[in-house]
Amino acid sequence: MKTVDPNSLLNQIDSPADLRLLDMAQLRALARESRQFMIESVSSTGGHLAANLGTVEVTLALHYVFNTPDDKLVWDVGHQSYLHKIITGRREQMSSIRQKGGLAGFPKRDESPYDAFGVGHSSTSISAALGMAIAATQEGNNRRVAAIIGDGAMTAGQAFEALNHAGTLDANLLVVLNDNDMSISPNVGGLSNYLARILSGRTYATMREGSKKVLQKMPTVWELARRAEEHMKGMVIPGTLFEELGFNYIGPIDGHDLDAVVTTLRNVRQLNGPQLLHVVTRKGKGYAPAENNPCKFHGIGKFDPETGESQGGGTPTGKTYTRVFSDWICDMALADDKLVGITPAMREGSGLVGFSEQFPDRYFDVGIAEQHSITLAAGLACEGIRPVVAIYSTFLQRAYDQLIHDVALQNLPVLFAIDRGGLVGADGPTHSGNFDLSFLRCIPNMLLMAPADENECRKMLSTGFRHEGPAAVRYPRGTGPGVEVDSDLDTLEIGKAQVCRKGKDVALLAFGSTLTAALEAGEKLDATVVNMRFIKPLDEACVCELTANHRMLVTLEDNAISGGAGSAVAESLAAHDITIPLTHLGIPDHFIEHASREEQLAECGLDSDSIYHRIQRELAARIATLRAVD
Ligand SMILES: Cc1ncc(C[n+]2csc(CCOP(=O)(O)OP(=O)(O)O)c2C)c(N)n1
């Protein structure tokens, strides 16, 4: 593969102002160089490649036509913002992307004035852009605001809530719908089918002529008559849905035809009121391995740019918790035909590929619709089905009310298999699952577990699945300590902790994945180490017993200290009127920036060395006040 020439156009673009000096031929050349640069760059850092390759022309055209940063571009999810970063002064820093101290993988307001809105979770762009457009109107400012949203992100409720609102206003909002017929995996649902129908309709035939089309906000009389006729015939006509919502629908246009995109955007930028431009692109465009396997190249570790083959490092060697879940759900589904598996658009990441193939009738990918996924599970559970919702901790945040109101309040047996609990590494704070123990443990009826190893994870999944009420098993991204996983479907005794090591003076109460580091530190300290297993119900008897023969307790968790598992221990001690020196180790009260998970854990003092030194310091400082234990 050719490397990008140091004299290339791309190397001369330090801001969109430089871009705007180029003619169309140069812009096309820049598009080619940009693809090459991103392939090379991401091959050595890892990151979200396929979406970025698919939005090269759209990105260049938007910055070419819109007066950024005064005009605002709001990227949805933001995983497709690499070229935006490159041409807004961050080209040289691309080698640091997603690493500690380096560029974030998503737009971030404090990283650049061009990053109009911080993102990472999907389907927020239209709401945020609408807010900015309304603000511009109220300030009497003529700035333009564009939200760039994918067909996957468009499946989420919030996107529709925003469209529904925007369509009734005069705000100058442009929604660019980037339709590549893919979410992370193939997009699903009625909207996806609708978009496909638009493309297969007759408008698609004229798509390539999109740039020639004169855009009018008001449809002509002929156009209105044609629409009425098509309605009469019961046919859906292109753009109807968006037009019914109050948008002026433009497209579909070929999102890789730079001239078409630039010309269309120039026209659209002149129009007032809500506009929706439908561009059709290909995920992974211009790089055969990514075009052929957009799912693999959605988010990828380091790879060989020549072949597209993954190169070590990024791929864990041991069994990931995701894999443990993946095996368990297939085994449990064989044992219990009432089990169904649900994912809100995270089939690969959540480990449901095997299940979806083996049990296609019991598998539901609901699109990026976390709220729906949970109320759907509640409905299924009402009728005697045993749903398992596989969901990332960070995305579960979206569905908190559904979890409380629809599942827990009705004490329905839904199992939440919560992946990416705690710190997640390179995706950074948008994707960290640092709050789930806090926000789940306060909900009545919840059974809440965090496994310390792979085998315990399997047993907890079985325990939660067999429980007659809502249950959650929360496990981290990546591999466990390497414990062999049994093939049985045995359950654990609910609410029972496990003393792993008996020591003196200090007892370490470890929740979930912190056990490994706690055991290492506990050896050096000759401390008692307990695998707490259950956050709810907490093993209160065990906690009380530990206070009787130790001078100090230390809780450890891969969760926010505020309101987390350690707080549960503190509440229990208070309820039993016990006072004892108590230290909480966990994630402090600020957002932890992107870095490797190990670096993040060290930053939070959750690696074994930090745990050891912290406890030694605490012991020294508290020596005078420590309870005497004879
Ligand atoms: C609320 C939420 N759920 C799930 C995700 C995970 N996710 C990131 S990108 C993506 C697919 C988005 O598809 P689309 O918007 O079409 O963009 P494309 O990758 O196709 O360009 C998903 C499911 C997320 N970021 N946010």
Ligand SMILES: CC(=O)[C@@H](O)[C@H](O)COP(=O)(O)O
């Ligand atoms: C952008 C996004 O939300 C996903 O692509 C996410 O980055 C996936 O994370 P994992 O790599 O942990 O599956």
Ligand SMILES: [Mg+2]
């Ligand atoms: Mg898409």
